[in-house]
Amino acid sequence: MDSHLEQLRKMIWQITPLPDAEWQAFSAIWQPFSAKRKTILTAEGETEKYLYFVLEGVQRAYAVGEDGREATLVFTYPYSFSGVADSLLLQQPSRYWFETLTPSVFLKAPFRQFDDLLLQYPLLERMIRIALSHTLAGVLVRQIELQSFTAEQRFRALLKRSPHILQLVPHKYLANYLGMDATNFSKFLGSVRV
Numbered sequence: 001m002d003s004h005l006e007q008l009r010k011m012i013w014q015i016t017p018l019p020d021a022e023w024q025a026f027s028a029i030w031q032p033f034s035a036k037r038k039t040i041l042t043a044e045g046e047t048e049k050y051l052y053f054v055l056e057g058v059q060r061a062y063a064v065g066e067d068g069r070e071a072t073l074v075f076t077y078p079y080s081f082s083g084v085a086d087s088l089l090l091q092q093p094s095r096y097w098f099e100t101l102t103p104s105v106f107l108k109a110p111f112r113q114f115d116d117l118l119l120q121y122p123l124l125e126r127m128i129r130i131a132l133s134h135t136l137a138g139v140l141v142r143q144i145e146l147q148s149f150t151a152e153q154r155f156r157a158l159l160k161r162s163p164h165i166l167q168l169v170p171h172k173y174l175a176n177y178l179g180m181d182a183t184n185f186s187k188f189l190g191s192v193r194v
Helices: 002-015 020-027 085-090 111-120 122-148 151-161 171-178 182-191
Strands: 031-035 040-042 050-056 059-064 070-076 097-100 104-110
Touching (some): 002 020, 002 050, 002 104, 002 122, 020 111, 020 122, 050 111, 070 171, 104 111, 151 171, 151 182, 171 182
Antiparallel strands (some): 031 104, 040 097, 059 070
């Protein structure tokens, strides 16, 4: 557990260092948790109960359209926060599914304890605000890519931003994330060099 908390501390310190009292309070609410491959952690309609910190494995959040087609929204992997953020922070039913793609190991913190700490410690709330600001910036970049880039440009942008993702995430999910069919993804994989 100590090594897992150390990974969490390293990630948080990249956002903003915390005084010892805040870190001790924050680190005390986390518990280890693991899940098998293809485990639904949050279903559409459920309210997210936990903030996750990924230690091992790959997860995805996705939406399911009325026609049953899935749209992959985001991938998470070590060492990042994970879960359905809007459902967690607003404590409202999720519009998305959150699942493990591979066996996964996490630390998880219950919402109520997490929220209580944010009210008690302004620096923790600031750290979360900064982390969410970075997340929002990434979402806006992705929105621009989806609306104005060609399929090849989206593929190149993904590889430039996250070249390691090809080894982490099954290609069918990457193709879905990029809004293309698996055939085009395979074609780009064989021909595009970044």
